[in-house]
């Protein structure tokens with residue numbers, strides 16, 4: 419697939435590298451394509467991915483991944499231009515600046531805000547409930563970490579579940595986009611356990627089924 423990854427930090431850099439290696443056509447949408455950090459990320463893809471402006475990357479792609487800090491996300495969505503008909507994967511978490519909790523929650527979510535900004539796009543919340551360091555290897559012993567996703571468009575949910583499964587995740591469709599109200603607090607729990615309970619990057623959530 420043609421995938422625009424907006425933001426080339428921990429999340430964007432990892433996803434861009436991994437999907438490039440799976441033969442997807444990845445374009446990083448960044449504020450400065452010549453930036454040395456961005457060029458370093460491109461090197462990790464063996465030169466397979468490229469960098470462009472946020473608008474060019476989004477226009478070229480069928481899937482647009484939002485991997486930006488929450489406070490920058492509205493600006494990034496606006497910079498992307500017309501996203502109608504595209505799959506938008508929202509990886510963000512609306513964290514308070516001191517990581518003490520979420521700035522949005524319970525009766526609303528970042529995912530739903532993104533859908534309001536990205537008019538006509540098929541927004542799927544995903545890749546927000548596990549640390550980016552585990553994207554490369556989601557196996558924990560004999561188990562694969564769950565990748566909980568949610569969104570209002572079945573075809574988009576299926577496409578994102580497939581992209582997660584390609585990386586080795588056990589993809590779980592958690593329902594419509596409003597379920598982001600619960601996926602984002604789950605991410606907060608992951609962060610709390612990483613930072614306050616000393617688990618670092620070494621844990622992940624798994625949905626068990628009978």
Ligand SMILES: NC(=O)c1ccc[n+]([C@@H]2O[C@H](COP(=O)([O-])OP(=O)(O)OC[C@H]3O[C@@H](n4cnc5c(N)ncnc54)[C@H](OP(=O)(O)O)[C@@H]3O)[C@@H](O)[C@H]2O)c1
Pocket residue numbers: 424425426427428429430447448449450455472484485486487488490491493494497509510511512513545546547548549550551
């Ligand atoms: N880190 C994790 O393990 C993890 C896991 C799951 C979800 N998340 C969520 O995913 C998002 C990204 O996290 P991260 O750790 O990857 O952050 P990060 O390492 O700080 O990377 C953020 C990226 O966004 C870019 N950016 C900032 N403002 C932008 C704008 N207005 N337009 C376009 N690009 C912009 C930054 O570029 P510059 O270098 O130019 O500033 C940088 O490349 C956050 O919402 C976070 O809560 C993080």
